[in-house]
Amino acid sequence: MKQTIDEMPLRQEITDVLHQLGIKEVNPAYSTGLEWGGTEGRTTRDILSPADGSLIASVNMATAEDYETIVSTAQEAFKVWRMMPSPKRGEIVRQIGEKLREHKEALGKLVSYEMGKILQEGLGEVQEMIDICDFAVGLSRQLHGYTMHSERPQHRMYEQYHPLGIVGVISAFNFPVAVWSWNAMLAGVCGDVIIWKPSEKTPLTAVACQHIIRDVLADNDLPEGIFNVIIGDAEIGSLMANDTRIPLISATGSTRMGKKVGEAVGARLGKSLLELGGNNAIILTENADLEMAMNAIVFGAVGTCGQRCTSTRRLIIHENVYEQVKERLLKVYPKLPIGHPLDSTTLVGPLIDKDAVKAFQGALKHVQKEGGNLLIGGDILEGVGYETGTYVTPAIVEAENHFEMVQEETFAPILYLIKYSGDVENAIELQNGVKQGLSSSIFSTNLLETEAFLSHWGSDCGIANVNIGTSGAEIGGAFGGEKDTGGGRESGSDAWRIYMRRQTNTINYSRELPLAQGIKFDIMD
Structure with a gap:
């Protein structure tokens, strides 16, 4: 739009x-x-x-x-x-x-x-x-x-x-x-x-x-x-x-x-x-509240035109709700207002420069060669208001987690849809199966699924959210991630x-000088 x-x-x-x-x-x-x-x-x-x-x-x-x-x-x-x-x-x-x-x-x-x-x-x-x-x-x-x-x-x-x-x-x-x-x-x-x-x-x-x-x-x-x-x-x-x-x-x-x-x-x-860098994923289990999840997915994927380290790059969806989620996203994306960032009605602004646009286009070409299916987006907008060549339409691609391009962070609005089957453990394995470890999210109303996600064998990211997206951290918590994200907080x-x-300090307020570990060291006169 x-x-x-x-x-x-x-x-x-x-x-x-x-x-x-x-x-x-x-x-x-x-x-x-x-x-x-x-x-x-x-x-x-x-x-x-x-x-x-x-x-x-x-x-x-x-x-x-x-x-x-x-x-x-x-x-x-x-x-x-x-x-x-x-x-x-x-x-x-x-x-x-x-x-x-x-x-x-x-x-x-x-x-x-x-x-x-x-x-x-x-x-x-x-x-x-x-x-x-x-x-x-x-x-x-x-x-x-x-x-x-x-x-x-x-x-x-x-x-x-x-x-x-x-x-x-x-x-x-x-x-x-x-x-x-x-x-x-x-x-x-x-x-x-x-x-x-x-x-x-x-x-x-x-x-x-x-x-x-x-x-x-x-x-x-x-x-x-x-x-x-x-x-x-x-x-x-x-x-x-x-x-x-x-x-x-x-x-x-x-x-x-x-x-x-x-x-x-x-x-x-x-x-x-x-x-x-981050390569952040949202897991949607079959017990997810899809109404609540949709805003988090879209903001995470297209907010800041996909140029946040916490942007949602991967959407890992249970096979039972996969088609429903895909259909909803394909209805929302064409309606996203793309334009000048100071226009109060705009939801998607430009990429930072033409180099970022080239990276965006290159990533889409690469992932399609690997077998990815571009469902929507990927265009450079032209005409009045878009003369800079930095405005693009956010893209959705059906892909597999092991694809080379999916494994990399592209600082642009590309959302990869990845299907999983079986238990939540399979989704967690996919989510963790990248080099980066910044932000992660799960949408589920099932306590067993969410607690597994938050457990020591669950998300390996520095940030793990339940029923909110990957993007938009509060300042009260330590911010940072593991693996190729650098480990900082x-x-x-x-x-x-x-x-x-x-600095550790020890103060002796006695008139003796006992040594630690019971060591005896007496100086002879």
Whole structure:
């Protein structure tokens, strides 16, 4: 279903948003929180909207010298920031959350226009930032360790957590601000300083966030270097991954990228937090409530035009309801409103760029050669409103789980229908039969089926949902996955621990020096 939008009011709306968020025609290459730098003699990159192909603004690309400036500034800021009590750091994060509330509408629109996700998702992403700020404020008073009983008399043991130092965050285009905030707000209350390298495809939202944060830092007389951003290409990411001055790198992106980062960080014995690819499945048993499942399936498959790491890629359907589910989907898909992401009636926006379109087409050709049956979709839309060549019709393909293309993650709206027979164990085996292990879901009203799915021999993913889809995680729980997804955990629960160094302490308050394990070691006079 075609969607159009009136261009003239839209142009003015975008102009107003850019002005409110401090976006210039050409934006500096880096920010130390208070000051901007990297404005002259640098390569520039034009940022075009995938929605209409318009130039939004340009950015200067950082140099190796800019990177050194950022790191040295962050090192000095850490000496000040770590000395603030954690609840005081939480107060700064609270104020950042309030500023985000003030700018939610504008920032949400910029997220949508720069990345291509629909406005509801753009606003939801900013709300996620606000929510993690609230979470981090509470966390700032709960950075607890444990106490243990010592085997030695008049000894006390406990453990505590200290700030790590600089945390490097490498974020992806599909969630240009939310994933950064998961890391930055938690690391911030933990006493760390942050260097953020946003995706070069969506850097303007990062520039906007720095402008928002600047006011809070200035109002509280804080030094520059606590929240930093550097705009650059893969070279900057490589510098971060290999830099021993950055004890933790949190990287979000493809498995291929994550392996390179993990190898570099591991070679220097640093810490890495990797959030990588997903190949997520929904299981529909014969006991599923199909009415409830349908919205979850469609949002999971076409939300963000299939460009979420938690997007639903595979639909594993019991043979007794397979034809019914297929028929329902084939009725829904032609009615999906595809169009400009800022049109309130749009449900499917564009892919990020033409490279993503090529990957989409290539995957469909490949899977059909393997024997897949393309049921609907796969077209590139043309004509008024679709001049960018980035709008596609979401595809549904009948396939088998072992197909090479089904085993891979394609960052596009392709949903593979896979039939299973017999017990739920067969469906779980199919779901687990891929390299990735991020998000998973089962729809069933049968307690035995859902509990099997959640058991230790059930879903092997970091996220396992019952009667909700694979996409749309809340910030309260730890987010991340297993296997080729990287094993990282961000956001809620006790994910904060990775941003700190753990220390065990033993205090002797006696006048003797007994050794552990009963060891005798007496020095002769």
